[in-house]
Amino acid sequence: MNIHAYEKLWLVAAMLLIVGFIATITYGSVALGITMVGDQQDTVEPTELADDDRFDDPRVEQVGENEYEAYVVAQTFSFQPNPIEVPEDSDVTFYVTSRDVIHSFSLVGTNVNTMVIPGEVAEMTVEFDDPAEYGVVCNEYCGPGHHDMEGEVHVVS
Ligand code: CUA
Structure with a gap:
């Protein structure tokens, strides 16, 4: 059970990281013409x-x-x-x-x-x-x- 809980945690952490990367790329959008x-x-x-x-x-x-x-x-x-x-x-x-x-x-x-x-x-x-x-x-x-x-x-x- 513990192992599964950790796996879930890592999965969530990985997803957050990916979302974070995408957000960073999107946010760093067109600036200053x-x-x-x-x-x-x-x-x-x-x-x-x-x-x-x-x-x-x-x-x-x-x-x-x-x-x-x-x-x-x-x-x-x-x-x-x-x-x-x-x-x-x-x-x-x-x-x-x-x-x-x-x-x-x-x-x-x-x-x-x-x-x-x-x-x-x-x-x-x-x-x-x-x-x-x-x-x-x-x-x-x-x-x-x-x-x-x-x-x-x-x-x-
Ligand atoms: Cu760091 Cu070139």
């Missing part, structure tokens, strides 16, 4: 970023009238480029990968938040409406400098 459109994944060899057309030179590229692509490399303990500068009223597709260990790429105060895994390319498109400055932080513990791993996205007019 930006919208996250979606995310996908691609692959890359983390030791060969220097030979990769996308990541040899971390940068922002204009690919359409209001469309930009940002190639971002996360590494202990920084993001490149920094700051990432994009114009207002733009759609920016971020391609983010890691040079070393698992990091994350999270725009503070928004729902833009992705894990950055070596060997994988996190892709997400974000609509920036208004000029603003966003902090970029790493939410995955990645070593002694984790708490200082910061960057910035500047949306300029």
